[in-house]
Amino acid sequence: xxxxxxxxxxxxxxxxxxxxxxxxxxxxxxRAGGPGILAVPAQGFGPALxxxxxxxxxxxxxxxIVLSGMIGSxxxxxxxxxxxxxxGQAELARAIFRHDAGSLGQVYIVPGLSIDANGRAPDVMxxxxxxxxxxxxxxxxxxxxxxxxxxxxxWATVKDGRIVTFATYMTGxxxxxxxxxxxxxxxxxxxxxxxxxxxFKQGVAAGAAEGSPGALLQRIFSTRTLGLFDKLSAASLSxxxxxxxxxxxxxxxxxxKNRIGHFHIIASAPTLTECYKLAASTLxxxxxxxxxxxxxxxxxxxARAAGLIESLKS
Amino acid sequence: xxxxxxxxxxxxxxxxxxxxxxxxxxxxxxRAGGPGILAVPAQGFGPALxxxxxxxxxxxxxxxIVLSGMIGSxxxxxxxxxxxxxxGQAELARAIFRHDAGSLGQVYIVPGLSIDANGRAPDVMxxxxxxxxxxxxxxxxxxxxxxxxxxxxxWATVKDGRIVTFATYMTGxxxxxxxxxxxxxxxxxxxxxxxxxxxFKQGVAAGAAEGSPGALLQRIFSTRTLGLFDKLSAASLSxxxxxxxxxxxxxxxxxxKNRIGHFHIIASAPTLTECYKLAASTLxxxxxxxxxxxxxxxxxxxARAAGLIESLKS
Numbered sequence: 012x013x014x015x016x017x018x019x020x021x022x023x024x025x026x027x028x029x030x031x032x033x034x035x036x037x038x039x040x041x042r043a044g045g046p047g048i049l050a051v052p053a054q055g056f057g058p059a060l061x062x063x064x065x066x067x068x069x070x071x072x073x074x075x076i077v078l079s080g081m082i083g084s085x086x087x088x089x090x091x092x093x094x095x096x097x098x099g100q101a102e103l104a105r106a107i108f109r110h111d112a113g114s115l116g117q118v119y120i121v122p123g124l125s126i127d128a129n130g131r132a133p134d135v136m137x138x139x140x141x142x143x144x145x146x147x148x149x150x151x152x153x154x155x156x157x158x159x160x161x162x163x164x165x166w167a168t169v170k171d172g173r174i175v176t177f178a179t180y181m182t183g184x185x186x187x188x189x190x191x192x193x194x195x196x197x198x199x200x201x202x203x204x205x206x207x208x209x210x211f212k213q214g215v216a217a218g219a220a221e222g223s224p225g226a227l228l229q230r231i232f233s234t235r236t237l238g239l240f241d242k243l244s245a246a247s248l249s250x251x252x253x254x255x256x257x258x259x260x261x262x263x264x265x266x267x268k269n270r271i272g273h274f275h276i277i278a279s280a281p282t283l284t285e286c287y288k289l290a291a292s293t294l295x296x297x298x299x300x301x302x303x304x305x306x307x308x309x310x311x312x313x314a315r316a317a318g319l320i321e322s323l324k325s
Numbered sequence: 326x327x328x329x330x331x332x333x334x335x336x337x338x339x340x341x342x343x344x345x346x347x348x349x350x351x352x353x354x355x356r357a358g359g360p361g362i363l364a365v366p367a368q369g370f371g372p373a374l375x376x377x378x379x380x381x382x383x384x385x386x387x388x389x390i391v392l393s394g395m396i397g398s399x400x401x402x403x404x405x406x407x408x409x410x411x412x413g414q415a416e417l418a419r420a421i422f423r424h425d426a427g428s429l430g431q432v433y434i435v436p437g438l439s440i441d442a443n444g445r446a447p448d449v450m451x452x453x454x455x456x457x458x459x460x461x462x463x464x465x466x467x468x469x470x471x472x473x474x475x476x477x478x479x480w481a482t483v484k485d486g487r488i489v490t491f492a493t494y495m496t497g498x499x500x501x502x503x504x505x506x507x508x509x510x511x512x513x514x515x516x517x518x519x520x521x522x523x524x525f526k527q528g529v530a531a532g533a534a535e536g537s538p539g540a541l542l543q544r545i546f547s548t549r550t551l552g553l554f555d556k557l558s559a560a561s562l563s564x565x566x567x568x569x570x571x572x573x574x575x576x577x578x579x580x581x582k583n584r585i586g587h588f589h590i591i592a593s594a595p596t597l598t599e600c601y602k603l604a605a606s607t608l609x610x611x612x613x614x615x616x617x618x619x620x621x622x623x624x625x626x627x628a629r630a631a632g633l634i635e636s637l638k639s
Contacts, residue, residue, distance in 0.1 A: 132531070132547030133554045163546060179550075180542040181507070188502040193495070217446070218538065225577025227538040228494040228570065232477060233446030236493075240447045256542065263539025 015039055015071040016320045018064050019310035022082035023138055024049050029063050030307035031071075034320065038304050040067075048080075048087045056088040057113045068115070075319040076112075077310040079121040080138030083108065093125035093135055099173035100144055104316035121313060124174060134179050138306065139165050139277075143174060145309030146277050146301035156274040157301070158264070160257075160283045162187075166264040166274075180260040186253055189231060198238045199249045206286060210247035214254025215293040219262035227259055257290045265296055273297035277305050329353055329385040330634045332378050333624030336396035337452055338363050343377050344621035345385075348634065352618050354381075362394075362401050370402040371427045382429070389633040390426075391624040393435040394452030397422065407439035407449055413487035414458055418630035435627060438488060448493050452620065453479050453591075457488060459622030460591050460615035470588040471615070472578065474571075474597045476501075480578040480588075494574040500567055503545060512552045513563045520600060524561035528568025529607040533576035541573055571604045579610055587611035591619050 013035035020029045027045030030038055045063045048056075060076070068074060083091035091108040108120040123137030143157050153172040159165045162184045167177035189195055217230055234252045237243040243251055265271050274291075276298050278284040284300060291298035302308070314320050327349035334343045341359030344352055359377045362370075374390070382388060397405035405422040422434040437451030457471050467486040473479045476498045481491035503509055531544055548566045551557040557565055579585050588605075590612050592598040598614060605612035616622070628634050 127554065132544070133550045133556070134547070135550060135553065178543050179546045180539065181546040182542050184507045185499075185503070185542060185545065188506045189499070192502045192506045193498045220538075222538045223573070223577045223581065224532065224534075224536045224538055224541040224544065225494065225573035225575070227541045228496050228499060228574055229492050229577065230446070230538065231499065232493045232495040233448070236447045236449060239449065240441065242447070259537070259539035260542055261539070263537045263543065267537065 013037060015067070015074055017311055017314050018067060018074050018076045019307040019314075020060065020064075020076065020078045020082075021080050021138060021141070021306035021310075022078050022087070023047055023080040024086075027059075027063065028306070030304060030310075031067050031074075032307055032311050036308070036311055038307055041304070048082055048084075056082070057115060060112070060118070061115055064115075073116060075314055076115065076118040077107075077121065077314050077319070078118055079141035079306055079310060083120040083123060084137055088112075089120060091120050091122045093137075094122045096124055096126050096177070097170075097173040097175040098124055098140070099169075099171075100312050100316050102173070103140060103144070104313050107313060107317045107319075119314070119317070119319060121310070124177070126176060134177060136165055136167075136177060136179070139167070139177075140174060141309035141313065142277050142305040143167050143169065143309070144312055145305030145307065146275055147172070148308055148312055149302050149305075150275065156265070156271050157277055158274055158287065159277045159279065160287050161279050164260055178264065180263070182256045182260045186256050189252060190249055195231075195234055195248070195252065198235060198245055200246055206253070206282070206289075207247040207250035208289065210243055210250040211254035211286065211289060212293045213243075214251040214256075215258030215261075215290045217251075218255035218258030218260075219294055230255055230259075253286065254290065254293075257286060258294065261287075261290050261294060261296070265294070271296075273299060275299050275301045277301045278303070327351060329381070329388055331625055331628050332381060332388050332390045333621040333628075334374065334378075334390065334392045334396075335394050335452060335455070335620035335624075336392050336401075337361055337394040338400075341373075341377065342620070344618060344624075345381050345388075346621055346625050350622070350625055352621055355618070362396055362398075370396070371429060374426070374432070375429055378429075387430060389628055390429065390432040391421075391435065391628050391633070392432055393455035393620055393624060397434040397437060398451055403434060405434050405436045407451075408436045410438050410440050410491065411484075411487040411489040412438055412454070413483075413485075414626050414630050416487070417454060417458070418627050421627060421631050433628070433631070433633060435624070438491070440490060448491060450479055450481075450491060450493070453481070453491075454488060455623035455627065456591050456619040457481050457483065457623070458626055459619030459624070460589055461486070462622055462626055463616050463619075464589065470579070470585050471591055472588055472601065473591045473593065474601050475593050478574055492578065494577070496570045496574045500570050503566060504563055509545075509548055509562070509566065512549060512559055514560055520567070520596070520603075521561040521564035522603065524557055524564040525568035525600065525603060526607045527557075528565040528570075529572030529575075529604045532569035532572030532574075533608055544569055544573075567600065568604065568607075571600060572608065575601075575604050575608060575610070579608070585610075587613060589613050589615045591615045592617070
């Protein structure tokens with residue numbers, strides 16, 4: 012078995028996940044459950060990291076530590092400037108940020124990416140770039156479309172190994188705000204049980220139907236009227252609304268000038284992955300599921316490209 | 326001066342407004358501030374109405390009382406079935422619902438309208454049909470497009486005196502849910518001060534720009550990134566978001582197959598009317614403001630068509 016070479020830490024707003032990675036790319040061990048950056052007081056990032064990785068370090072030597080995610084934001088350990096798109100492994104490795112982590116020595120923070128082109132609003136990601144590179148490496152291709160579903164879903168287009176463009180859809184958070192804080196919540200049972208497949212698919216089709224952006228404001232209201240007219244049961248309304256928003260997101264990301272035949276889902280939660288697969292099949296799109304631990308795979312590639320693993324071996 | 330002929334009551338979920346109307350259509354007196362239907366216990370509707378109109382009745386005799394709005398819903402005094410579109414004054418007058426109001430005698434409840442056509446989700450209104458008829462009577466025309474902006478904005482198309490189609494946009498409620506219950510709220514100052522005109526207009530243009538329904542989920546997120554990139558001040562973000570949603574609604578209602586050159590605003594609040602006028606001018610549309618008290622004007626027309634005033638005179 013190849014010896015450990017790297018500790019990859021995906022450190023986001025509300026969670027932290029550390030992975031011990033071998034020189035040959037094998038993922039040797041995982042530790043989830045560390046605190047998200049919002050739960051860590053200023054000056055607390057070093058101790059929080061040490062609590063999770065100290066014994067790996069004492070057992071395997073001074074392994075390189077690569078951090079990705081919101082840990083590189085203004086609210087994190089050190090603010091690392093966004094790198095503008097297009098950018099791939101080479102650009103991100105060159106811009107990797109060396110941070111003095113006290114007793115842990117140096118740690119390396121991956122920059123996020125930004126888009127600030129004329130004619131559209133700016134957009135940003137932190138952490139997803141590393142996951143996308145990890146998912147890309149598993150495809151054995153330099154091209155692809157990747158979605159990271161969730162509170163703020165991100166769709167990214169990769170060409171020749173570089174992330175050329177991406178867009179964030181506030182789908183998950185809009186869903187939660189509508190479900191919990193509008194008249195729709197009065198119609199929906201309080202327990203958010205398993206997804207109702209037919210209602211979800213009906214929502215996907217309705218959300219993906221042609222129309223202008225404002226049509227979504229009308230379709231959201233139709234969740235209420237379909238309930239009032241007994242065309243959907245109260246228990247299925249939340250599935251319908253979820254499908255409506257995901258269908259609208261997927262159609263916007265995969266059709267028109269963005270037309271594609273398949274895309275890769277970078278999973279964060281199994282339920283969400285199932286929803287996106289179901290939405291894709293409803294819209295006759297092919298969804299492939301990226302392997303787990305894309306963040307660690309992406310961090311390994313960046314560490315290699317940045318010479319962090321080589322230098323440890325010498 | 327023409328003698329009083331009618332008491333028109335616009336009785337909605339959260340408010341009640343009664344108007345004393347003369348035989349010639351003059352609006353003699355108003356009383357706002359009565360309880361909305363949700364604040365009235367079962368069996369309480371008669372006493373609540375009597376408290377507001379009793380002295381008009383004792384002074385002017387047994388004037389006909391015409392009620393419109395959610396008072397005719399399942400949560401109201403008596404559930405009056407929706408009338409399907411197309412429907413105008415004649416159809417609504419024929420379907421007006423005679424309800425035994427105890428010591429007040431008979432009252433008349435205007436039915437709401439529904440659309441349940443193939444190929445689209447059903448939609449409903451209660452109360453707006455009466456306001457639209459009132460606004461229509463002031464235009465001296467049988468045709469027009471009318472918007473009732475608000476929590477659930479309604480756009481209606483009138484042809485030859487009949488409401489032929491309408492659509493509800495959940496604009497106001499989506500705005501409030503996003504402003505108060507998503508990550509966007511952290512960026513916005515807590516006091517929702519006066520509208521920032523340039524930011525509102527920028528939002529209108531962005532919301533009305535071409536795109537698919539899912540594009541709205543991306544544009545909503547851009548409120549955050551425009552703030553992060555200092556392209557909009559924190560104080561202006563809520564105006565931008567408001568413009569974004571109203572612009573999307575207005576473009577959906579007024580362009581494409583719905584293309585129109587002007588429309589009528591039926592006002593519920595002066596601020597909202599100003600916002601819709603500003604959005605219209607941004608989108609090069611002409612917005613005309615309907616007179617106040619469209620509900621009372623509409624109720625008068627319905628009372629005449631239903632013979633309620635004639636019969637009182639005889």
